Amino acid sequence: MTIRGTTTDPCAVRAHDLGKTYSVRGVKGGVRALDGLDIAVERGIVFGLLGPNGAGKSTAVKVLTTLTRPDRGSAEVEGADVLRNPGRVRRLIGVVAQRSGSDPRATGRENLILQARMHGMGGHAARTRATELLDRFDLTEVADRLVKTYSGGTQRRLDVALGLVHRPAVLFLDEPTTGLDPEARAAMWTEIQRLASGDGLTVVLTTHYLEEADRLAQRLAIVDHGHVVAGGTPDELKGELRGDAVHLELASGSVPAEVRAVLEALPSVREVRVAGRGVSARSDNGAAAVPAVLAALERAGMPAAAVTVARPSLDDVFLRYTGRRYTPDNGQDTPATPGTRPSGDVADTDPTVRQEAAK
Amino acid sequence: MTTAPLTAPASRKLAMPRLLADTWFLTGRRLHALARQPAVIVGNLVQPAIWLFLFGSLFRRVVDIPGFGGGSYLGYLVPGVIAMNAMNASMWAGVGMIEEIDRGTLNRFLTSPVSRVALMTSGVADQAVTTALQSVAILLLGLLGGAHYPGGIGGCAVVVAAGVLLGTVFGALSNAMGMTLKQREAIIGFNVLLMLPLTFLSSAFMPSTLMPHWMRVITACNPLDWAVRAGRSALATGTDWGSVAARGGGLLALAVVCIAISVATFRSYQKSV
Numbered sequence: 290m291t292i293r294g295t296t297t298d299p300c301a302v303r304a305h306d307l308g309k310t311y312s313v314r315g316v317k318g319g320v321r322a323l324d325g326l327d328i329a330v331e332r333g334i335v336f337g338l339l340g341p342n343g344a345g346k347s348t349a350v351k352v353l354t355t356l357t358r359p360d361r362g363s364a365e366v367e368g369a370d371v372l373r374n375p376g377r378v379r380r381l382i383g384v385v386a387q388r389s390g391s392d393p394r395a396t397g398r399e400n401l402i403l404q405a406r407m408h409g410m411g412g413h414a415a416r417t418r419a420t421e422l423l424d425r426f427d428l429t430e431v432a433d434r435l436v437k438t439y440s441g442g443t444q445r446r447l448d449v450a451l452g453l454v455h456r457p458a459v460l461f462l463d464e465p466t467t468g469l470d471p472e473a474r475a476a477m478w479t480e481i482q483r484l485a486s487g488d489g490l491t492v493v494l495t496t497h498y499l500e501e502a503d504r505l506a507q508r509l510a511i512v513d514h515g516h517v518v519a520g521g522t523p524d525e526l527k528g529e530l531r532g533d534a535v536h537l538e539l540a541s542g543s544v545p546a547e548v549r550a551v552l553e554a555l556p557s558v559r560e561v562r563v564a565g566r567g568v569s570a571r572s573d574n575g576a577a578a579v580p581a582v583l584a585a586l587e588r589a590g591m592p593a594a595a596v597t598v599a600r601p602s603l604d605d606v607f608l609r610y611t612g613r614r615y616t617p618d619n620g621q622d623t624p625a626t627p628g629t630r631p632s633g634d635v636a637d638t639d640p641t642v643r644q645e646a647a648k
Numbered sequence: 649m650t651t652a653p654l655t656a657p658a659s660r661k662l663a664m665p666r667l668l669a670d671t672w673f674l675t676g677r678r679l680h681a682l683a684r685q686p687a688v689i690v691g692n693l694v695q696p697a698i699w700l701f702l703f704g705s706l707f708r709r710v711v712d713i714p715g716f717g718g719g720s721y722l723g724y725l726v727p728g729v730i731a732m733n734a735m736n737a738s739m740w741a742g743v744g745m746i747e748e749i750d751r752g753t754l755n756r757f758l759t760s761p762v763s764r765v766a767l768m769t770s771g772v773a774d775q776a777v778t779t780a781l782q783s784v785a786i787l788l789l790g791l792l793g794g795a796h797y798p799g800g801i802g803g804c805a806v807v808v809a810a811g812v813l814l815g816t817v818f819g820a821l822s823n824a825m826g827m828t829l830k831q832r833e834a835i836i837g838f839n840v841l842l843m844l845p846l847t848f849l850s851s852a853f854m855p856s857t858l859m860p861h862w863m864r865v866i867t868a869c870n871p872l873d874w875a876v877r878a879g880r881s882a883l884a885t886g887t888d889w890g891s892v893a894a895r896g897g898g899l900l901a902l903a904v905v906c907i908a909i910s911v912a913t914f915r916s917y918q919k920s921v
Contacts, residue, residue, distance in 0.1 A: 311920070357921045386755055406669075407674075407757065
């Protein structure tokens with residue numbers, strides 16, 4: 290075991306070759322949630338784990354927050370090993386899980402005070418800290434109401450406050466805006482940006498919203514099938530894609546595979562990929578390529594129903610590295626090319642939900 | 649680089665005060681929630697009254713059976729109803745545990761440095777408070793109905809303590825089931841299956857001298873019967889303190905074992921989560 294001083298390592302979180310398979314009744318060999326996941330998170334940044342539902346993001350967070358143990362691999366938070374020294378890790382981290390975790394039958398203030406006391410704070414310090422956080426998260430008005438009466442956005446703000454009670458070094462935010470309305474989501478984004486800029490806090494954020502990752506994360510790891518398929522800053526990732534994305538929605542009579550053959554013969558487009566009823570390609574000048582593309586498809590008798598040209602987005606990054614279009618609500622979407630993995634072999638939903646789904 | 653957040657985490661305390669403090673906070677949380685539901689508290693007190701009234705009326709004539717030994721049936725019944733009520737109330741603790749799992753509250757606690765043992769002891773400690781109050785209520789109702797407790801305050805304290813220990817046994821087992829099975833249906837099925845047999849395979853309503861031999865053998869192994877006998881003996885004249893201590897000690901040992909089992913279920917939970 291290497292003892293790494295917290296001051297010499299610029300990384301607040303490291304994970305190496307994490308693997309985890311859940312045994313699920315009726316699934317031979319179990320469900321592989323993590324398959325060689327590696328990440329290194331620099332201190333003081335917002336680090337985004339981006340991927341569809343079932344990619345393994347939540348399982349990675351569960352390992353890093355000592356909630357579950359990996360089958361293989363190792364991970365450290367601020368130099369503390371999550372397997373050998375979970376007690377120390379727990380004092381260093383704040384966790385805002387996907388599901389609220391606040392006690393609905395207590396008030397917001399009581400929730401915060403209890404959390405503080407569980408982190409070993411004294412009574413007076415706990416109450417002071419609770420008041421401070423209630424104020425900071427705009428919860429003062431509802432502080433002494435039961436949490437079960439809170440709206441979704443208010444509950445989420447309390448969840449984040451609960452994660453910050455003991456002034457952690459690293460805050461894990463697992464899908465912080467899932468289920469929030471657009472207004473509450475925007476407010477949460479502002480809050481997360483504020484956290485990262487003000488407190489020198491390291492934030493590890495998982496999300497399946499491309500826009501969220503693009504906006505909040507200074508560095509990103511795109512996770513698919515339990516491992517990182519691409520990493521870098523959002524701009525670096527998008528920069529790897531030259532030119533515009535041309536997306537075609539095919540008319541009902543058109544055969545995607547034949548459309549691909551037609552497009553591959555055109556000099557103005559490249560990297561042609563099929564995803565379900567859609568075909569995507571890249572072009573140095575998308576607007577100029579569209580007429581040639583449409584004309585070629587007409588000639589082949591394979592017309593398109595719709596065509597869009599877009600500047601590169603994380604969506605395209607995802608397509609490029611996984612061969613699938615990004616559909617946040619369904620990670621197991623149509624495989625783009627023959628030979629991609631069968632769907633359904635990865636899940637990071639939590640087991641209670643999974644069991645219900647399996648019934 | 650700012651080091652401020654790193655210096656803040658609280659100092660480590662000794663394990664034992666930590667366990668007690670965590671149990672105190674977590675139990676307080678549960679009792680606080682209970683205190684906000686007066687209807688539940690009233691229900692908790694009414695239910696044992698119904699037990700006492702129903703069984704007291706139903707089996708009133710049992711005392712006339714040769715071999716029973718005569719006396720007041722109500723006085724005989726009180727420790728039985730206390731034990732039955734303690735078991736019945738505590739067996740459902742696991743359903744609350746599943747709620748905490750579903751809600752994510754348990755995971756929040758598990759990612760904090762809170763003592764794992766305290767998570768389980770608090771889950772039975774709040775039940776112990778409820779059970780103690782209910783047991784006192786049953787004793788008072790019995791008194792109103794004309795029962796006598798020659799064992800006095802000391803005897804009453806033993807009855808309450810036996811009920812609390814029995815409740816702890818079943819509460820801890822129920823929590824362990826909640827943690828491993830994570831299904832309400834499993835707990836409901838298990839409780840429905842066990843509740844009546846465990847109640848009637850004891851001397852709660854009928855002295856074991858009137859039972860067939862095979863029933864007597866099972867009854868002797870039934871922790872519910874230990875609680876009933878210890879309580880009844882402590883309430884009676886000429887208490888056999890040796891047998892009270894033996895049964896009470898048995899209950900205490902079993903309660904500790906059951907809590908240990910429930911704490912051990914965190915391991916399996918950690919694998920499946």
